[in-house]
Amino acid sequence: MPGDWKPIAREYDPLAAGSIDGTDTEPHDRAVWRAMHAHHTPPELSSNPDRTLFVGRLPQNLEEDQLRDRFSRFGVVESVHLVTDIVTGQSKGYGFVEFRRGRDAAEAQRECRGLEIEGHQVIVDWEVGRKMKGWIPRRLGGGWGGRKEAGQLRFGCVDRPWKKPIVINPQQNPTDTRGGYTARGNRDAERYTRNRDSFRGRRTNAPFRREEESRRRARPFYQRKDEGESRGTSNYRRSQNNADYHD
Template sequence: MEESQKHWSPYARKYDPLKAGSIDGTDTVPHDKAVSRAIEAHYEPPRNLKSKPERTLFVGRLGSKITKHDLKECFSRQGDVLSVKLIVDVVTGLPQGYAFVEMKNVEQAHRAVSRLHDVSLNGCRIFVDFECGRTMSGWKPRRLGGGFGGKKESGQLRFGGRDRPFKKPILPVYNQ
């Protein structure tokens, strides 16, 4: 086995906003302001968390009615859930639409990702993936212009995460 294949992984180990925002991974200059912002941004993941990053899952696209109990019930079918952290706005107390779920071990986390991604929970098709903030060096969250997701057809790979192909803008017609 070649040396490069020994270290191969289906998951990226280092985050590069330019490659994450590129359709084919060959861009050399940022194509929008968000990519530039992500390249210039400094982000330090929280260090005071007790959960283990390798078995912590990011759950997105949550509806406002989904509770910690709903998440725990859904994920407990795939293994033992140690903790659920539903992220809420510090000012309003309303849910932000995402959460972090810690499973008992890495195998259960892998099972949950493969079985629960794009599953309907209380009418919402949820997004489930591994936490990137503490496991991937150079990670930038979406609020800083980073993140993953989107579709090739839209030309904006980091945004959307759903099947939203690019549509031409509707321009007003002026009579001259």
């Protein structure tokens, strides 16, 4: 990952916003696919985006004067704009509130989390449509996501920042400092590149045990000193042989 990685997005990318760490290469739901193929042009408004708040999930019958009264307790409200349908003229359930001072807008954004208006829990956040390049609204599959149950969470914002990507760089054939052979992970190198002399006094792997067993069985019977001891018959045979020699 580049060194300038940030948990907050600087430029909106629907594919990256749909990923928990911003590294996905394919969309995981249809909303991300829609946002990737959508074309959105921010509206031309005279309000200052640095002092404007977005208010969503508003009641359909709410008017601009009522919305102004709700936010006027935080400071002087310059303008209020409710987005309406171009055909029916009804409210679409969201709008924008501009304050005269930026600190009043910051206080309203901080204090209005969980605000309810006529039984509707509204969303109050900063306007990003004119501030962030490439922004795609939620109605087109973008935005910062919905509920967790819907599976359409979007990351890269303040509420849900990206998680740090996990970068794994496995070493190729690391060396064991004790024996000088390659570590486990490459079975072929482990089996055929080890030296028999380096395994004296240590537990060997299966191929070398089979090799030692075949060599031990190939020796003549009179050289197998440990075979009789392992069977428990060497003392009896030695006693019989000594008796024969003394007789």
